[in-house]
Amino acid sequence: MEAFILQYVDIYVLQIMVLIGINIIMALGLNLITGVTGQLSMGHAGFMSIGAYTSAILSLHYGMPFWFCLAAAGLMAALAGVFIGIPTLRLEGDYLAMVTIGFAEIVRVVFLNLDIAGRGMGLSGIPATTNFTLVWGLVIVIVLLNAGLLKSRPGRALYSIREDEIAAEASGVNTTLYKVVAFAIGTFLAGIGGSLYAHYLTYISPQDFDFMRSVEYLNMVVLGGMGSIPGTILGTVILTILPEVLRFVQDYRLLFYGALLVTLMIFRPNGLLGDVRWIDVKRTWARIRGQSLASSSSDS
Amino acid sequence: MAILEIKNVSQEFGGLLALDRVSMTVEKGEIFGLIGPNGAGKTTLFNLITGIYRPSSGEVWFQGRSIGGLRPYRIATVGIGRTFQNIRLFKKLSVLDNVRVGMHSVSRAGFVSAMLHTPWAVKREKVTCEKSMALLKLVGLENKAIELAGSLPYGEQRRLEIARAMALEPSLLLLDEPAAGMNATEKEELLVLIRRIREMGVTVLLVEHDMNVVMNICDRIAVLDYGRKIAEGTPEEIKNNPRVIESYLGVEL
16 A cells, blocks of 8 residues: 555655554543534643553553554553543533643653663654554544444433533533543554554654644644544644645744634634534535526526 | 422521521422512522532431532432523523533543444434424423523523523422512413423422412411521412511412
């Protein structure tokens, strides 16, 4: 697959395509927590680092096969998610934001001081098992499962929690349970993303998973449109490519990046695709076609 | 037969006694009205029945079991549906989805079967959809199924809330000021709707300030004032009760 793609694009573009795939998995996880269920998590990179380090340590120090490391990475991140989710998600409000910021910082400092994690040096020489086919295969599977979830009973329950938690409870939704499950799935995906990332770059260090990285994932979800799968994917693609495209402005890169975000939020406050519904697209399309048919028939 | 029994219930908020040893019994199949001046504790009593508050003392019994202190979703699941005084719809979801969320406890599909789109889950989904459409038809919103709930006019939002509450197939329906903000025609339609709901075998407990609506539709009425029940009886009895006239209905000069 790689060889096939490399006929058309150079290795640099291929790399970015793989990173886009990994970021989509990450952002879809955060979208489930923040976009769909409405629980603001600001520590997504923390869960990513748990996945990355779990996977790297298992394969470097214990020689475990990659598929095992990948699964373990997801499970460890989800376990951490449930561990901090159960006490925090019982409460209404933005406690989760503060707790996740703190948690991600703690995780970073722990890895910075842990011998087995290579301290500040990080871990290098991680087996390069992540490739384009694997990442995009997983993206497709995850998008399909995610879409199935969102348009069925549990998915609607998650949206209802975002919209009005009291009304959701009064409709029979066990909001605590659903918030914790959404958080577990979201952090599981962060762990998977972290593992793929570690085995792609083959080198990780605590600085890779700082607060700004969590904010970047939040940006992807918010820019694309909270709760929308196509929106999240679009937001991720744009925000992964943008820093690369903006390389020509060099030192002003972050300035441009910031200005673009501000502009977009002014003109599309709900995100690019946040308030676009498929059914409205179809209706508008039918109307446009209806009009063009009417005008062409009146011409003749 | 009693469907809901409130026994000596009190509710304190800090030093404020919002409900003071209130007792009342709602019989199966009746339309029971709860009236009283603002701040009398009507909505507090609703929140207490539906589990949003835990009673400071006293007991709430529903269909022969104690439900005081259960979490709201458990109370919804045992069969008490409600609407809210300040409409609480899922504004960015479609009208149909609002009702489908209401069917949450009636339907069963879990996370795994939903993700995998198992034939069983797809079938359940179809049943949910049909039942929800039937409820939208009941409240006259079947043509608005794909609109966003937040885009509906006020009166329709109130009716959608009733449809959502009916979706959990309740035996008791709590309506908190259903006629608020409605015009005369809408109120007429509301009376017809509430009577139809009763005919479907659902007991109705409602808070309402519009005396035409209350006196028209209720079999029995209880009056709250400063957290205390000051009267209970048929609409005729309530209209002529001197204490109720003094504290709430007012005297015609």
